Amino acid sequence: MSEAPAVTIEAITKRYGRTLALDAVSFEVRRGELFALLGPNGAGKTTLLHILCTILRADSGVATTNGVDVAKDPLGARRNIGVVFQEPSLDDRLTVWENLNFHGLVYGVPAAIRSKRIDDMLAIVELSDWRDKLVRTLSSGMKRRLEIARALVHESRLLFLDEPTVGLDAQSRDRMWRYIHRLREERGLTVVVTTHYIEEVENCDRVCVIDHGKVLAIDSPQTLKAQHGQQLLRLVPRDDATRAEILAAYPDRIVRDRDELVLKSDGDAFVESLFGKFGLRIRRLAVEDPSLESVFLTLTGRELRDQAASARDLTYEFGKRGGEHTK
Amino acid sequence: MTQAEARDQQRFGLMLQLGGVYAIWLREVKRAVRDRGQLIGGVIRPLLYVLIMGIGLNPYFRGEIYGEVKFVVPYTYLQFIFPAVIALNILYTSVQSAVSVIWDREFGFLREVLVSPLPRVSILLGKVLGGATVAMFHGSLVLALAPYADIGLTFASVAKGLGLMFLLAFALTSAGVILAGRIRSFEGFGVFSNAVILPLYFLSSSVFPLDPSLSSAQMRVVYPEWLVFLVEINPLTYAVDAMRGAFIHFNQFDPRIGPVVLIGMAVFFFSWALHEFRKA
Numbered sequence: 001m002s003e004a005p006a007v008t009i010e011a012i013t014k015r016y017g018r019t020l021a022l023d024a025v026s027f028e029v030r031r032g033e034l035f036a037l038l039g040p041n042g043a044g045k046t047t048l049l050h051i052l053c054t055i056l057r058a059d060s061g062v063a064t065t066n067g068v069d070v071a072k073d074p075l076g077a078r079r080n081i082g083v084v085f086q087e088p089s090l091d092d093r094l095t096v097w098e099n100l101n102f103h104g105l106v107y108g109v110p111a112a113i114r115s116k117r118i119d120d121m122l123a124i125v126e127l128s129d130w131r132d133k134l135v136r137t138l139s140s141g142m143k144r145r146l147e148i149a150r151a152l153v154h155e156s157r158l159l160f161l162d163e164p165t166v167g168l169d170a171q172s173r174d175r176m177w178r179y180i181h182r183l184r185e186e187r188g189l190t191v192v193v194t195t196h197y198i199e200e201v202e203n204c205d206r207v208c209v210i211d212h213g214k215v216l217a218i219d220s221p222q223t224l225k226a227q228h229g230q231q232l233l234r235l236v237p238r239d240d241a242t243r244a245e246i247l248a249a250y251p252d253r254i255v256r257d258r259d260e261l262v263l264k265s266d267g268d269a270f271v272e273s274l275f276g277k278f279g280l281r282i283r284r285l286a287v288e289d290p291s292l293e294s295v296f297l298t299l300t301g302r303e304l305r306d307q308a309a310s311a312r313d314l315t316y317e318f319g320k321r322g323g324e325h326t327k
Numbered sequence: 328m329t330q331a332e333a334r335d336q337q338r339f340g341l342m343l344q345l346g347g348v349y350a351i352w353l354r355e356v357k358r359a360v361r362d363r364g365q366l367i368g369g370v371i372r373p374l375l376y377v378l379i380m381g382i383g384l385n386p387y388f389r390g391e392i393y394g395e396v397k398f399v400v401p402y403t404y405l406q407f408i409f410p411a412v413i414a415l416n417i418l419y420t421s422v423q424s425a426v427s428v429i430w431d432r433e434f435g436f437l438r439e440v441l442v443s444p445l446p447r448v449s450i451l452l453g454k455v456l457g458g459a460t461v462a463m464f465h466g467s468l469v470l471a472l473a474p475y476a477d478i479g480l481t482f483a484s485v486a487k488g489l490g491l492m493f494l495l496a497f498a499l500t501s502a503g504v505i506l507a508g509r510i511r512s513f514e515g516f517g518v519f520s521n522a523v524i525l526p527l528y529f530l531s532s533s534v535f536p537l538d539p540s541l542s543s544a545q546m547r548v549v550y551p552e553w554l555v556f557l558v559e560i561n562p563l564t565y566a567v568d569a570m571r572g573a574f575i576h577f578n579q580f581d582p583r584i585g586p587v588v589l590i591g592m593a594v595f596f597f598s599w600a601l602h603e604f605r606k607a
């Protein structure tokens with residue numbers, strides 16, 4: 001059983017009414033891996049994590065965590081996973097320590113081990129000084145760290161993080177990732193993290209690109225870039241006539257046509273020929289080397305950046321509704 | 328699901344289950360203690376009903392029969408409503424705990440519990456026991472007013488009263504959980520609590536007796552038939568009656584009915600709540 005992959009997913013399908021949230025998704029996460037699920041809002045990331053942590057049931061397909069079938073033995077599966085949900089799930093009328101102790105009790109961590117483990121976890125996420133403060137007095141970054149600490153109080157070896165850095169400022173995001181890397185090294189954790197921040201995925205072992213409930217690619221960031229990466233040309237035409245001409249001239253190269261035109265490029269020759277033809281009728285032009293951003297764009301025809309704002313808004317909305325969570 | 332749950336309960340071990348139930352219970356209690364608003368309500372309500380309404384109406388709770396002034400029942404009005412005010416405080420607080428269920432659901436904490444290895448029964452039991460403890464505490468706050476209502480408390484009457492309070496609180500908290508499952512918003516809840524709590528309370532023979540000196544036929548002349556009917560089908564009537572039995576040794580119904588109705592309510596509402604919670 002210890003040899004089983006940390007997570008296996010076979011043809012998992014989930015519908016919400018007429019929305020197909022997951023369409024026969026299959027993949028495996030190896031032990032010890034830092035595995036990223038990358039996709040825009042509505043891709044199905046949260047739905048997939050909810051199925052893995054047994055909050056939702058799939059319509060069909062089989063999933064296991066630590067070798068335990070999540071549909072057949074949900075309680076068994078839950079015992080060995082740690083989860084940080086996309087939305088905050090702390091009780092902010094309890095103190096930091098009380099939240100962790102609650103978790104330890106509910107997971108049956110014996111008293112002697114419990115208090116030591118709580119102290120250790122608080123030290124790792126640098127919240128030891130806050131142990132007796134009410135959670136409502138913490139900043140959102142600190143709450144996020146506390147949730148990670150909590151997910152590890154029962155010594156889980158498999159950690160699911162749903163957008164752990166959404167809504168945090170750049171500094172808190174970096175810090176969060178430092179903790180994640182450190183925990184992984186110190187405890188040999190397997191981490192499955194969802195995100196729509198491309199730059200965060202660069203340091204992961206493997207990335208699964210998902211959109212509209214379908215897996216588009218799974219590989220290491222390097223391989224993804226080599227296989228699907230593409231030099232891109234971003235340009236803004238001076239007027240609509242120019243835009244139409246460019247669209248007509250390179251029908252196969254167009255990746256995206258919004259305010260900005262994005263074209264596939266294959267080197268300087270193409271850039272020169274395009275510049276030769278349109279020259280000053282182009283207001284702005286940028287050449288972009290293969291990156292995960294371009295991988296995503298070529299795979300989906302969409303930019304992740306478009307989605308980032310709306311997810312932040314969603315969290316913000318939640319905060320507003322939650323009231324207390326943001327106070 | 329139930330088969331898998333049964334197997335898991337064995338494996339997870341009884342002690343650990345108890346730890347989980349205790350954790351959930353403790354959280355409910357801590358939250359309630361830190362919620363000043365709720366505590367203020369629990370103190371003001373009995374003051375209002377016992378000291379103002381009770382003392383105010385006390386002189387009118389008598390009838391003049393053949394020039395002789397008598398109490399309608401052999402107790403003062405204050406004594407009569409005192410046990411009912413306990414029930415009222417429990418009613419409010421139990422329903423309040425339904426709000427905390429909605430809160431947990433809408434603001435995420437429920438998920439923390441749902442991904443834990445605790446089976447649903449234990450989660451619900453912890454929640455209901457916690458809510459019931461708080462409600463029982465609010466009920467016993469009323470006991471502080473006993474001297475003003477001319478109620479002599481003995482060890483036996485308090486022990487019996489607390490037992491009845493617990494049963495009532497347990498039943499009503501379970502009912503609150505069921506309601507919370509059906510209510511989508513906090514706004515809806517405000518409307519609901521006024522539309523249900525007060526009618527239930529006033530129809531439980533809490534503020535007026537169904538005069539025992541009258542025959543059933545006479546009573547229906549004094550009170551319209553629909554009113555007697557509503558009071559008699561309201562389970563809270565029998566809870567209040569049992570509480571009266573404990574504190575002032577006065578029953579309007581067979582004294583065995585009250586405890587039986589209370590136990591029945593507790594079992595019925597908890598099972599129903601469990602059924603709903605497993606489905607969700």
Ligand SMILES: Nc1ncnc2c1ncn2[C@@H]1O[C@H](COP(=O)(O)OP(=O)(O)O)[C@@H](O)[C@H]1O
Nearest residue numbers: 016019021039040041042043044045046047048
């Ligand atoms: N409870 C729900 N009811 C109906 N549709 C839902 C529900 N949750 C998610 N969806 C839909 O399922 C799709 C996937 O959502 P989700 O898994 O939350 O995506 P992500 O986490 O990648 O943003 C979206 O189209 C979303 O609108």
Ligand SMILES: [Mg+2]
Nearest residue numbers: 045046047086
């Ligand atoms: Mg999501």
